[in-house]
Every structure is written in structure tokens, then in C-alpha cells.
Amino acid sequence: MPELPEVETVRRTLERQILNKTITDVKVYYERMLENCTKEDFISTLKGKTIKKIDRYGKYLIFIFDDCSLISHLRMEGKFFIKNLDAPKEKHEHIVFTLDNNISFRYHDTRKFGRMALLNTIDKAQIMKYPALAKLGKEANDETFTEQELLNKLSKKNIFIKTALLDQEIICGLGNIYVDEVCFMSKLNPFTLTKEITIKDAESILESSRIVLAKAIQAGGTTIRSYTSSLGVTGLFQLELLVHSKENEPCPVCKTPIVKTKVGGRGTYYCPRCQTLPNKKVIGITGSIATGKTTVTTYLKEKGYLVLDADEIVKEEKKPNKLIYKALINKFDRKILNSNNEIDDKKLAQFIYESEHNRQIINKIIHPIVYDVLEDEIVKAPHGLIFVSVPLMFEAHFDSLCQKIICVKTSDDVQINRLMNRNNLTLEEAKKRIDAHMTQEEKCQKSDYIIDNSKELCYTIEQVNEIIRKEE
């Protein structure tokens, strides 16, 4: 998707190739592309006009002619091509200009999202009064854009920083890719609320924007050679991206796998370790089955800490018309329901224990829902320590939600006895349940803290308090 650097590269390339050329013919194949005029007006206005100047503001290209101007926004997939006159018209070429040096200048847009508008002025100030341009904020790489100005705009809103940086009225020229890069460079979690952004953050956002845009423009500017390839949008900058589209790849700073999520409907990539929420620390609690996670979480709740529990979320979202309920019905129709139209846990358990394949199917439905709910609750939580209890922390990759992880362990004997008593299982059944998951040793090895819950309660509590002291 063309953002400021790509559009600037297109501008520079076009400047070299079509400046001072005169339009001898215009063909419009998709009229909805034209924002403020008919096909006939568009053609008759532009025929015979010479391209005097090519400007840009943010992601908008501005073609200046003798007595009128053309504003073009490429949106997602708009591209300009320069071709020979006899090149066959391609499916997605919607506007074709013939220039007086006998070349064909074509607008190509697979998804037809791009727009053009015609203005009967060539005065820059007048052009900038066009509604779409008038409301744009300062460009992200504008040297006169001060951190205080940006902060003032941000603090008027209460939205996620990612959403704010995509808002062209706040800061202009950044798109989905560069916003992810800017957030990463500024060490900002994309879910950070604009009201929590500090003056330092604002300074960092502007500095990162300038760096990332300058680098991208430089990279894009070196790639244009061919007359037949698209102009400018095939830049090489994607090779230098730090986080965007790098899901599961190691963070270039700390090697933690990059996480993909959604913010305001936009695919968003960030490093969970480098980009934490301000004033919040998320501490995960995990451990094998029947090791005593509940002992720990109950104590934490008594002390007044917020404890989010994956199992409780599953229970809640299984209720009629909640997320897991709907997703399961969508997959299995109504055969997993009991006579009260509730999810029948026995039927579900039976299905899960039938085969590994079935277990995976269920997990693939449930885990992402729980992950999203947890993410949402963490974002909404007040400042301070937040504990998140997830039995399958590592197996289901919930560790990316946490900054530190506690593993609760106990001795094998205690674990087996507790499981047999609690779930009314035989020794063999209990062993099978335990063996189905990652071993205690492996979980402990992946964790930052280990709580030994094999002795008296006071010993366990002492260990919890020690961790709180360190993390508060």
C-alpha cells in the first residue's frame, strides 16, 4: 500500500518522465474513480493541458496543469505506468492518458479504491482548501512539527496510539506499515492510549517518523528503472522493515517472536517485550495440571491484585451467544448442546479425548478467542501488576502477553495424588493427563520464576510475596 515514501517516489519518477508533456487524449474506463466530476468533464478539461508541476501532500499526488489541477490518491493498490501506445489495455487500467511524446500514461488499480479529483485552480493554497486536503495534519516528516503540537492533538483523543497515528488529520503520511515501524522504534505498545502518551513519546514518534520515512524514500528512489513496471511502489524498503509482516520472526532487538494482532481492524505487528503498555506489568502464571496455580491466584486476589484467568474466560465465553459458544456452534452445529441449549461439556470432553486431531480443532477455536479477550482485558486494566493465569501458557503461545512468567510446580507424587483426588481419576488416568502436556521441568525452564508448592501453604505464600516485592 503506497504511503508517503512510495507516493513521493512516484512523484519524483513522474517528474522525470512526464513533466512538461501535453495530454492529447484521455480515456476513462471506470467513472466512479472520479470524485468530483463526470467522465466527460474530466476528459474535456484535461485534453490539451500540459503537466507543469507534480506536487505531493501526505499520500496525495497533485498534478498541476496550465489552469487546473488533478488530485490523485492511490489508496491501497493504485499505480501509474508508462507504456507504449500500442500496449494492450490491461484489465485494471482505469484511466489512460495519451501524451504528446506518443507514450501512454496509465492509472492501474486492481481494487478500484483509488480516487481522483479535478480542481479549477493552480494556486497551492486554493488547492489545499479541497476538503480531503484541508483537514490533513502536518506531514509526519515535517521538520516544523513539534512534539508539543503532536501531544496536544493526541491528548484531545482517547484512542489507541496505533489508530491515532493512522489518522491523517493528526499526523499525515503514515500508513499501516510505517505506523508499526514507528511504534516499534518508539517502544510504544500499539494499544497505548493517546492520553497516556508523554512528551518524550511524542518526540520519539516524530523522530522515528523522520528516520523511517527518509530511509524509505531513499530506498524507493533507487528502484525505478523500467518503463513497464509500476512507478515507485515496488520500492525495496520492505526489505528493511523491523516488525511489520514479521509475525513469529525474532525481534531485531531482543529476539522475542513478533506478535500479530488487530488494532482498530488493522493487522498490527509488535514486539511484546520491547513494546509494553505504560505503567502496567503483566505477570503470567502457569504450571502443569494440579500443581497449585489456584492456590497462588487465590492468594493474589486476596491481596487485591487483578488476576485474569484463562479457564474462567473459557467458562464465561462458552455461555449461550458468547464468543466460544458461537464459534463452536458454527463448527459443530447443535450436536454439542444439551437440552437447555447450553454447551455440553461432557460431549465436548469426549470429542476432545477421542483423538489428537479433534483436540487441535477445539484448541484452534478456543485459544485465539481467549487470547483476544485476555489482550482486551489487559489493555483495559488499571495501572500496576496484572496477573494472568494460563495453564497452556507456552503450548498456546500466551507467553507473548506477559513480561514475566511464574511457573508453579510441585513434586510428582503430590501432583498425581492431587489430580486423582480432585478429578476422581485412577492412577493410570491421572498419569495419562499429566503426560499429555509439556513437562513441569520444561515449563519451569521457560519461566522467570518458579514457585515450589510441594510444602506448606506459608512456604508458597512467602515465595509469592518475594516475587511481588521484586516486580512492584
Place this chain on the structure above:
DNA sequence: ATACAGCCCTGAATGC
């Protein structure tokens, strides 16, 4: 006023 869902579009990827 502010926030947000839905819309415009097509092709690639995924699901069954």
C-alpha cells in the same frame, strides 16, 4: 463532537 461499524473492491489464501 467522538468513536466506530460498514462500505467500496478484487485476488490470494485458506477451508472443506
Place this chain on the structure above:
DNA sequence: TGCATTCAGGGCTGTA
């Protein structure tokens, strides 16, 4: 294999 569904997303419009 082939058909159907889902996803990608910038900016505009309408609604609560």
C-alpha cells in the same frame, strides 16, 4: 480438484 469463504485495508459515510 474445485468450490466457497475469509482476509487484506485507506478513507469516506452514516449511526449511536
